[in-house]
Amino acid sequence: MPVVELFRALGDPTRLEMVQRLSRREPHTIKSVSSGLSITRQGARKHLQILADAELVTLCPEGRETGVVLERDKLEQGKIFIAGLERQWDARLGALRRYVDKDLEK
């Protein structure tokens, strides 16, 4: 289930910070996306690997440095998944509960 890996990847403050940096500014290198995080380079590198394994990010080695690119489509998949949950909720019990609530107000 790839969406589980996506949510797991987003479910860490360091990684979410990285994703926010990438959404705000590109291009980023491993260095720039990892700077000022109060963890070591290798610690940050592990987080980047998790993002890459979840395909939320692509690493592009070029010469001495490695570019980090955010995969917007993957974010979209997460949004679509949540929207699907909401749609089902709306369709079934949500509608019923709203009906019952309204009925009880009388």
Add this chain to the structure above:
Amino acid sequence: MPVVELFRALGDPTRLEMVQRLSRREPHTIKSVSSGLSITRQGARKHLQILADAELVTLCPEGRETGVVLERDKLEQGKIFIAGLERQWDARLGALRRYVDKDLEK
């Protein structure tokens, strides 16, 4: 950062299955939302607690059993957060990159 907890909560196959069950059908009890998961009752209960701590779910004890209610608003917060990332991406480098790509095609 509450959205980190939300994503962390969704980033596990058992918990995502529970959330899907809740989105498809309500009401659910701890028992019903935990049945057939190939883990013990207590294992499932721990997952439910994580969902409750993330405020994705509310536990409502009533007599002998405890109702489990999905908090739709929390899902919505996740969707909105992702949409915000996408919006920033679209506004900044995404637009620039598309421009450069188009330019290179000539």
Add this chain to the structure above:
DNA sequence: TAATAATGCAACTATATAGTTGCCTTTTTA
């Protein structure tokens, strides 16, 4: 009221995860 159903609490194990340090390689650049 005795049995059963639904659940809670606590202790325990095993594995995964976050983070570190040390050292090596490759590419720029002064």
Add this chain to the structure above:
DNA sequence: TAAAAAGGCAACTATATAGTTGCATTATTA
């Protein structure tokens, strides 16, 4: 070409997490 910059790989530690088992509690129901 020597130094610096960016990064890879591996081993290690500590803590968090998933999952278990055992036992106790509270509500129903036969």
